[in-house]
Amino acid sequence: MxxxxxxxxxxxxxxxxxxxxxxxxxxxxxxxxxxxxxxxxxxxxxxxxxxxxxxxxxxxxLVFPFVALAASSHRSEQTKKQISLSESQNSFANYFKHLEEFGKIVDDLKGSFCLRDFNHRELYSMLFPINSPSYVEFVCKGVGSREPSKIEMIVDSLNQKVSSLNERNGEEEVSMVEVEEFYSLLVGFSQEMRFFPDRHELSHRVLVPPFAGKYMLIFRESDPFLHYYAFKSYIEFVGSFGYDYSKLKRIKSDVRLNEVAADVVRKLEGPWEQDPHTGEMLEN
Structure with missing residues (x-):
């Protein structure tokens, strides 16, 4: 070169x-x-x-201006290279610093929500898919310029589902199938966002269709949507790292259908115990 x-x-x-x-x-x-x-x-x-x-x-x-142009061009290329090298070094340092700070946030969340341990890099890659040591964005974005971020997609999907259930609840009885679909959506997003409750005293291991695994759902008889509220707080904490908090979309808080939802969770709840050696949930 x-x-x-x-x-x-x-x-x-x-x-x-x-x-x-x-x-x-x-x-x-x-x-x-x-x-x-x-x-x-x-x-x-x-x-x-x-x-x-x-x-x-x-x-x-003409020798003199031609030589001056050649020297100026060469100097510009050297300056451009130095700027590019400086930007590359800054991106490299910013990427790992950003990843490190995100890891601290995740460690705090694991303790606050009693979550099972996971590699924070997996969640970081999902929330900041375009970030790499050579390029860093500090705001959560989708892969494409017009694609919503992962958090925006989750918030929009859950808000749409909750609004639909609440509207139906005011007009007619909501079926258990519809509530099961809501829980399936909630569990799916919880798994994607690595929201795996581990030792919460109010948790029950339940099997939620269409997932073929056993998932720990935060549940209380008087508040069957407790997992939803916990996941809402979790999303807001995680999202505050990649958004201006004042502009962060919020998940709706007003979920009704408690009686039907409690019946669904009771139906799905299994008598599972955790293997102390492997962590697997075993049926009694």
Whole structure:
């Protein structure tokens, strides 16, 4: 690459000298070959020389601006390289610092919500999919410029589902199937966001269709939507790291259907016990 070479190693530097010089000599030879000139070493001869060879001398003078342009171009390339290198180093440092700070937030959340341990890099990659050591965005974004971020998609989906259930609840009885669908959506998003309750005293291990695994659902008889509220707080904590908190979309808080929801969780609840060695949930 030319920006790794000195000015005197560049072809364009030597061309900026050679082209005007060679052109000047060529024009001079043409003049000499087609003119009847005689030597005079007085002031008349000097003046005649300047008049006769005005064009070759002018071409020769182009060496200076051409060399200046070549030097300026080379200096610009070096400056561009230094800026690029500086940006790359800053991105590299910012990426790992951002990842480190996100890890601290996740560690706090694990303790606050009694979550099972997980690698925070997995969640970071999901929330900041375009981030890498060479490029860092501090705001959660989707992969495409018009795609919503993961958190925005979750908030919109849950809000839409809750609004639909609440509207139906005011008009007619909501079926257990619809509430099961709500829990399936909630559990799916909880799993994606690594929201795995581990030792919460109000938790029960339940099997929520269509998932083929056993999932720890935070539940209280008097408040079957406790998991939803906990996940809402979790999303807001995580989202505050990648958004202006005042602009962060909120998950709706007003969920009704308690009686139906409690019946659903009771139906799904299994008599599971946790294996102390493997952590697997085993049926009694």
């Amino acid at each position: 030319t920006d790794n070479k000195s000015l005197f190693q560049l072809k364009r530097f030597w061309l900026s000298i050679a082209v005007p010089v060679l052109t000047s000599f060529l024009v001079s030879f043409v003049i000499l070959g087609n003119s009847d000139l005689s030597y005079r070493f007085d002031y008349i001869g000097v003046n005649n020389f300047l008049v006769i060879f005005k064009v070759p001398i002018g071409l020769l003078a």
